[in-house]
Amino acid sequence: MKKFFLFFCYLKLSLLSFSQDASIKIDTNAILIGQQIKLTVECNDINVNSSFPVFLDTIIEGIEILKSSAIDTLSFESNLISLKQEHTITAWDSGAYYIPSLIFNENVKTAPLLLNVLTIEINQEEDIKDIKQPLDPEFEFSDIIPWLIGLLVIILIFYLFKKFSKSKKTIDKKFEKIEITPAHIIALNNLNKIEKKELWQQNKLKEYHSEISEILRKYIEGRFNCLALEATTDEIMTSLKNQLTDELNIDLRNVLQIADLAKFAKSKPSDKENIDSMVLAKKFVNQTKISEENE
Secondary structure: OHHHHHHHHHHHHHHHHHHOEEEEEEOOOEEEOOOOEEEEEEEEEEEOOOOOOOOOOEEEOOEEEEEEOOOEEEEEEOOEEEEEEEEEEEEOOOEEEEEOOOEOOOOOEOOOEEEEEEOOOOOOOOOOOOOOOOOOOOOOHHHHHHHHHHHHHHHHHHHHHHHHHHHHHHHHHHHHHOOOOOHHHHHHHHHHHHHHHOOHHHOOHHHHHHHHHHHHHHHHHHHHOOOOOOOOHHHHHHHHOOOOOHHHHHHHHHHHHHHHHHHHHOOOOOHHHHHHHHHHHHHHHHHHOOOOOOO
16 A cells, blocks of 8 residues: 555656646747847746746847747646746857757756847849848828927917907006096085985985085095095094195084084984085085196
8 A cells, every 4th residue: 555655656746747848939040130039938837936937138149139928827826837938139240159958946957048140142243232221100190290390380370369369458458548536526426326315304414414425535535535434434534634724624523523413422403404514515525626737
């Protein structure tokens, strides 16, 4: 029984060794200088611990590697692996190049190869000629794509320039047509609108006097360059003290104070005070406006 088991193990190892193989192949054994061929390294069912040959830029001295594929795994099963890699090679000097065996492990190696590199025979008596006649390049659409892109860019720049110039002219014309309405015209128009609303007649005294006060304050800001909207009555009167006559100072103070009392003290101005506020407000605007001769 022991003999039978030893015989079985020996037979299995023999079959395993027999199934392992490796090879190195080239497309042809003879090339011209600079001609490119494929060199294929392949191994079948070798142990995973075996070494697959790795080359840098040459197979041997004189045989140059131009390009190498990735190592392709053909199969992997039961610790056995099959690999394959292709190299594009060439040589630049004539002669016979001996490629020795590639060793994968102690039991697996490739057969050696011989590559002959031949020179081109040259007749010294003949004139030097082109290998081939110059070819007329074929026209392709891709050849004109850069020119089309350049033309489109020029057209786009021209279009944007024209559009911008036209827009600028239009804006300039609009600005030319804009006329600034004088501050006194705005104030008088707004006072007339308030008067037509007849607010105090509807007992809307606070609203009536507040709007008159706001119109005058806006007018003062535009006419005297004074921040009147946020200022108190006393602050406004102090700012305008040297710019108004005594009569206008008194009129303006009366209008603003009546508005303050109606708004904050909730007092009820008389009918005469309601009428006087509108009259004095218009009087103040008309007597302080900038005449057209001075504009």
